[in-house]
Amino acid sequence: METKKINKMRTLTEPYKIKVVEPLRVTTEEYRIKAMEDAGYNPFLLKAEDVFIDLLTDSGTGSMSDRQWSGIMMGDESYAGARSWLKLEKVVKELSGMPYVLPTHQGRAAERILYSLIGGKGKVFISNTHFDTTRANIEFTGSTAIDIVCTEGQDNNSNYPFKGDIDIKKLEELIAHYGKEAIAAVIMTVTNNSSGGQPVSMQNIKAVRKICNDHHIMMVIDGCRVAENSYFIHLREKGYENKTYKEIAQETLSIADAFVMSAKKDGMVNMGGLLTVKDEALSVKCKNMLIMSEGFTTYGGLSGRDMEALAIGLEEVFDADYLHHRINSTGYLGEKLKSKGIPVIWPIGGHAVYIDAKELYKNIPVHEYPGQALVCDLYIKGGIRTVEVGSVMFGKYDEKGNLIPAAKELVRLAIPRRVYTQSHMDYILDIFDDIIEMKNRNRGYKITYEPQFLRHFTAHFKPL
Numbered sequence: 120m121e122t123k124k125i126n127k128m129r130t131l132t133e134p135y136k137i138k139v140v141e142p143l144r145v146t147t148e149e150y151r152i153k154a155m156e157d158a159g160y161n162p163f164l165l166k167a168e169d170v171f172i173d174l175l176t177d178s179g180t181g182s183m184s185d186r187q188w189s190g191i192m193m194g195d196e197s198y199a200g201a202r203s204w205l206k207l208e209k210v211v212k213e214l215s216g217m218p219y220v221l222p223t224h225q226g227r228a229a230e231r232i233l234y235s236l237i238g239g240k241g242k243v244f245i246s247n248t249h250f251d252t253t254r255a256n257i258e259f260t261g262s263t264a265i266d267i268v269c270t271e272g273q274d275n276n277s278n279y280p281f282k283g284d285i286d287i288k289k290l291e292e293l294i295a296h297y298g299k300e301a302i303a304a305v306i307m308t309v310t311n312n313s314s315g316g317q318p319v320s321m322q323n324i325k326a327v328r329k330i331c332n333d334h335h336i337m338m339v340i341d342g343c344r345v346a347e348n349s350y351f352i353h354l355r356e357k358g359y360e361n362k363t364y365k366e367i368a369q370e371t372l373s374i375a376d377a378f379v380m381s382a383k384k385d386g387m388v389n390m391g392g393l394l395t396v397k398d399e400a401l402s403v404k405c406k407n408m409l410i411m412s413e414g415f416t417t418y419g420g421l422s423g424r425d426m427e428a429l430a431i432g433l434e435e436v437f438d439a440d441y442l443h444h445r446i447n448s449t450g451y452l453g454e455k456l457k458s459k460g461i462p463v464i465w466p467i468g469g470h471a472v473y474i475d476a477k478e479l480y481k482n483i484p485v486h487e488y489p490g491q492a493l494v495c496d497l498y499i500k501g502g503i504r505t506v507e508v509g510s511v512m513f514g515k516y517d518e519k520g521n522l523i524p525a526a527k528e529l530v531r532l533a534i535p536r537r538v539y540t541q542s543h544m545d546y547i548l549d550i551f552d553d554i555i556e557m558k559n560r561n562r563g564y565k566i567t568y569e570p571q572f573l574r575h576f577t578a579h580f581k582p583l
């Protein structure tokens with residue numbers, strides 16, 4: 120197929136040009152020191168306009184194409200049966216192979232509808248890794264959510280090509296342990312966002328299907344990055360080198376009983392979500408829930424123009440040149456950081472680069488949050504906004520008030536889709552030269568204010 124023609128130009132040169140520009144504000148280091156202080160040393164509390172390169176998330180931060188923006192003007196805002204809805208439904212049916220499609224305002228709304236219907240007290244959900252909104256919606260129903268990513272996926276340096284895979288042996292053990300009646304569903308997150316954005320193999324997805332069939336268990340795909348996952352399957356899995364990315368995504372989704380999607384990722388839009396199911400009876404229950412909280416079945420929580428843009432985005436995301444550039448641009452940043460000696464989670468996943476801050480800032484003790492120190496340094500040195508994924512986000516306290524640290528102290532650099540250019544990536548790399556000069560720093564941060572739940576969003580810090 121077409122991607123066989125890969126050469127250097129196609130790997131690192133953006134396969135799009137710029138028609139509308141959004142100026143970035145260039146600030147001084149003194150300005151950023153003050154801004155960081157005003158934000159309580161928490162990048163979530165910065166004003167976005169004070170940020171030069173925003174790598175906080177790849178969710179809803181992408182750029183739409185000229186075709187999508189023209190679609191916005193063509194949006195049909197009819198309450199029922201809008202043309203834009205029929206267009207979206209057709210695209211999603213063709214992609215998922217599922218007959219029942221529900222539009223939602225974002226991914227978590229699809230999750231809430233599905234998991235509140237199939238979950239409940241005493242039920243168990245098993246996943247390669249539950250994303251945090253997935254886990255929250257499951258636990259809210261009284262169910263338990265268990266993550267069983269494969270052992271290679273837990274090793275920062277393993278070269279295994281599909282580190283997002285589920286541990287098949289553990290899956291069988293858990294089903295035997297809880298009994299198949301207790302298992303509400305097995306959820307495959309592709310790519311595995313909370314586990315480094317690592318891909319999941321088709322072989323693994325098929326093995327899960329077989330186990331689910333044997334025990335009559337429902338299988339769900341959380342496929343908000345299904346196009347990125349298809350790229351990795353095409354590249355790394357035998358038997359898929361001659362299939363298109365879309366064909367691989369279709370095969371992936373055809374295996375599941377239900378598909379939930381945050382369209383803010385591979386939907387290439389700023390807001391939106393989808394739920395599709397195969398079973399008619401379940402679709403009726405889902406639609407009732409949809410009408411109660413999201414909206415009528417032909418718009419969910421979306422405007423007609425949003426559905427129009429999403430229908431176009433779901434086609435564009437499978438463009439071979441786009442996907443090739445997308446994955447290679449993320450890989451370029453990660454590989455160059457590695458060659459500078461920055462400890463990164465290896466291999467680089469699809470949508471983000473993860474840095475091991477504990478390894479980089481070896482002299483900062485874990486209770487002084489090395490990840491938070493790196494996040495603050497990246498902002499102060501380069502106006503780059505990133506997020507700590509370590510003990511600030513996941514740490515707990517024991518009875519004496521001592522920190523129980525998270526398993527890893529990571530910093531995530533998430534890459535928005537079609538937003539930044541190669542030269543922005545090179546700029547980020549240059550800023551890391553300043554970071555390397557500071558790697559012997561030995562004091563981190565202390566928390567001066569924290570709420571009881573989800574503290575990373577609003578906590579305040581002080582440098583020590």
Ligand SMILES: *Cc1c(COP(=O)(O)O)cnc(C)c1O
Pocket residue numbers: 178225226227228250252253308312341343380381382383384391392
């Ligand atoms: C973002 C995301 C969600 C939640 O979607 P929202 O649109 O943010 O509600 C669910 N699962 C995964 C894997 C995600 O990355």
